[in-house]
Amino acid sequence: MSDKSVDGLEIQLETKEAEYKAFISSLNDLNTQVSGEQERLNLLRNQGAELQNARAQALLNMNEQYEAMVDNPEQDIAQAQNAYRQAIINQKRNKEEIKESVQLQEELKAKLAQANLERFTLANAREALIEEIRIARVKRLRNEFEKQGELQAKQMVTCDAQETLKQCITRSNQLAKQKASKEFVDSLYAAATESKLISNYKDDSAAQVRLLKHKVISGEFSGQGNYTTSVTVELQGSLPNVEACKLLNLSARYCTYDEEHPATAAINVDSGNNISLDDNSVLYEVTIRSDQYDDEVFIDGVSYGSTKLSVMLSAGMHDIVITKPGYLDYQQSLRLIKNTTIKAELVKASINFANGEKIQDILPGDELGPELIGIPAGRFQMGDMKGAGLSNEKPARGEEILKAFAIGQSQITVGDFKRFVKATNYVTEAESENGCAAYIDGEPQYNSVLNWRNPGFKQTDEHPVVCVSDRDSKAYLAWLTKQTERKYRLPNELEWEYVARAGSVDNYWWGNDIGNGKANCAYCGSKWSNISTAPVASFRANKFGLYDIVGNVWELTNGAKVVARGGAWNFAPKLARTSVRLELSPGFRSNYLGFRALREN
Numbered sequence: 070m071s072d073k074s075v076d077g078l079e080i081q082l083e084t085k086e087a088e089y090k091a092f093i094s095s096l097n098d099l100n101t102q103v104s105g106e107q108e109r110l111n112l113l114r115n116q117g118a119e120l121q122n123a124r125a126q127a128l129l130n131m132n133e134q135y136e137a138m139v140d141n142p143e144q145d146i147a148q149a150q151n152a153y154r155q156a157i158i159n160q161k162r163n164k165e166e167i168k169e170s171v172q173l174q175e176e177l178k179a180k181l182a183q184a185n186l187e188r189f190t191l192a193n194a195r196e197a198l199i200e201e202i203r204i205a206r207v208k209r210l211r212n213e214f215e216k217q218g219e220l221q222a223k224q225m226v227t228c229d230a231q232e233t234l235k236q237c238i239t240r241s242n243q244l245a246k247q248k249a250s251k252e253f254v255d256s257l258y259a260a261a262t263e264s265k266l267i268s269n270y271k272d273d274s275a276a277q278v279r280l281l282k283h284k285v286i287s288g289e290f291s292g293q294g295n296y297t298t299s300v301t302v303e304l305q306g307s308l309p310n311v312e313a314c315k316l317l318n319l320s321a322r323y324c325t326y327d328e329e330h331p332a333t334a335a336i337n338v339d340s341g342n343n344i345s346l347d348d349n350s351v352l353y354e355v356t357i358r359s360d361q362y363d364d365e366v367f368i369d370g371v372s373y374g375s376t377k378l379s380v381m382l383s384a385g386m387h388d389i390v391i392t393k394p395g396y397l398d399y400q401q402s403l404r405l406i407k408n409t410t411i412k413a414e415l416v417k418a419s420i421n422f423a424n425g426e427k428i429q430d431i432l433p434g435d436e437l438g439p440e441l442i443g444i445p446a447g448r449f450q451m452g453d454m455k456g457a458g459l460s461n462e463k464p465a466r467g468e469e470i471l472k473a474f475a476i477g478q479s480q481i482t483v484g485d486f487k488r489f490v491k492a493t494n495y496v497t498e499a500e501s502e503n504g505c506a507a508y509i510d511g512e513p514q515y516n517s518v519l520n521w522r523n524p525g526f527k528q529t530d531e532h533p534v535v536c537v538s539d540r541d542s543k544a545y546l547a548w549l550t551k552q553t554e555r556k557y558r559l560p561n562e563l564e565w566e567y568v569a570r571a572g573s574v575d576n577y578w579w580g581n582d583i584g585n586g587k588a589n590c591a592y593c594g595s596k597w598s599n600i601s602t603a604p605v606a607s608f609r610a611n612k613f614g615l616y617d618i619v620g621n622v623w624e625l626t627n628g629a630k631v632v633a634r635g636g637a638w639n640f641a642p643k644l645a646r647t648s649v650r651l652e653l654s655p656g657f658r659s660n661y662l663g664f665r666a667l668r669e670n
Contacts, residue, residue: 196641322585484530505536
């Protein structure tokens with residue numbers, strides 16, 4: 070069993086980083102070989118043109134010598150013959166070298182395609198370790214804070230003339246307990262492994278202690294009207310809700326990922342032994358307004374209708390989202406500790422999303438084809454714009470979609486593909502060859518029993534079809550084209566990123582942080598993460614109305630190379646960013662690879 074401690078995981082990451090660095094070096098060498106062989110091939114082809122001219126000139130010279138020999142039988146034509154013979158030999162040798170170079174170029178390109186796939190395997194393993202380290206750091210900090218301890222505190226107060234002796238004693242005892250609580254919290258911060266880091270966020274933290282019990286050891290008045298008390302206090306540390314993530318400067322999703330540590334109730338020290346719990350039993354009123362009519366409010370993913378809205382919510386963290394077609398979403402993470410009013414201003418989107426049209430073609434037998442969304446033409450920014458991308462995501466650039474098109478609202482499902490197979494008796498590459506790849510020990514390995522019917526996990530007709538290759542997807546789309554008499558194909562990378570961004574320049578269409586429970590990818594907080602695909606449309610659609618554009622399964626695109634986009638259920642969040650490009654070898658299929666249909670006008 071691998072070491073899941075922070076130190077153990079960091080050692081694994083260091084090893085993986087070294088492996089990745091060495092692999093990138095070898096990949097660069099392979100790219101250099103490909104470029105070098107291409108230059109050599111270009112040179113040979115240029116030489117071929119020159120040799121063709123040389124041969125033609127040698128033939129012309131030899132024919133002229135033959136004509137001269139007619140008038141002069143003594144004419145020596147041997148030199149011209151030899152020159153022509155040599156020209157033929159040179160040209161033949163050049164053609165053989167070109168053939169050898171073309172074959173070598175194909176072999177190198179195949180190696181490069183496989184290497185690019187291996188690079189993503191290593192990158193995913195590296196990102197998974199980074200995710201595990203962050204989760205382990207949260208666990209470690211919680212364990213360091215959620216400790217019990219006993220402290221003794223001494224407090225002297227000057228009794229106020231306006232208070233009774235009993236009130237003075239009570240105040241002294243209370244201050245002693247608060248003093249002990251403060252010392253206990255400070256000791257937790259000082260003893261933490263990442264004490265230096267978390268001290269930067271201490272002032273805004275809601276780290277708390279729970280007063281378990283206390284005992285007054287002694288108390289006495291002095292002749293100057295002072296009262297001194299000495300108490301022993303037993304305390305329990307607490308990091309409620311997402312406080313561990315705040316202290317470590319991590320996304321809140323790392324604090325909700327581990328079910329072994331549910332959000333802890335916030336605890337306040339009260340007078341005596343009473344404890345006030347800030348939990349689900351405490352409700353506050355939240356009033357939500359916006360400057361638009363006919364909007365829709367989502368609280369923690371549940372629709373509450375349009376504004377103006379007043380609702381009672383439990384204390385703690387809530388995600389507030391206000392949407393309206395044609396406008397950018399208003400988003401706010403709210404830590405509810407009092408009655409609150411939210412006044413939202415919705416900003417009109419730069420692209421007119423309101424004219425998106427739902428389209429669904431009819432197949433023979435009155436069956437329905439995939440549900441599509443009409444997409445308008447427009448301009449957008451493509452590529453990595455946040456500096457976290459791989460080399461094949463750069464440079465970021467402005468692009469333009471010149472013609473409107475329609476694209477699948479969801480990824481092609483098992484049910485969609487089943488209709489195609491039933492109608493055509495089509496056999497996928499996974500079924501006819503060596504099966505389908507699945508991640509085993511951090512890398513894709515083919516398993517002969519895996520295919521689109523049996524991907525290695527439970528699925529229904531509503532799950533995205535997987536274990537299909539580029540050829541399989543195009544066969545399905547060609548059949549769909551024939552059945553509907555409409556042109557269906559895979560989206561190219563330009564079209565895919567345009568609809569995936571839906572006007573955003575961030576890592577994901579909703580922002581730069583993957584958040585928690587917003588998509589099906591590894592460590593993304595859904596019940597399918599790192600387990601299987603999810604039924605399509607299990608998460609909120611983007612502004613174009615498209616589901617699962619982030620995560621669930623990688624989506625094949627149309628182009629000179631086989632490239633997939635969008636991330637998958639078993640890939641790290643960083644590899645589900647909108648600009649990430651997964652280059653695959655031809656014929657590759659896996660239980661995390663599917664596709665989405667595009668229909669031309």
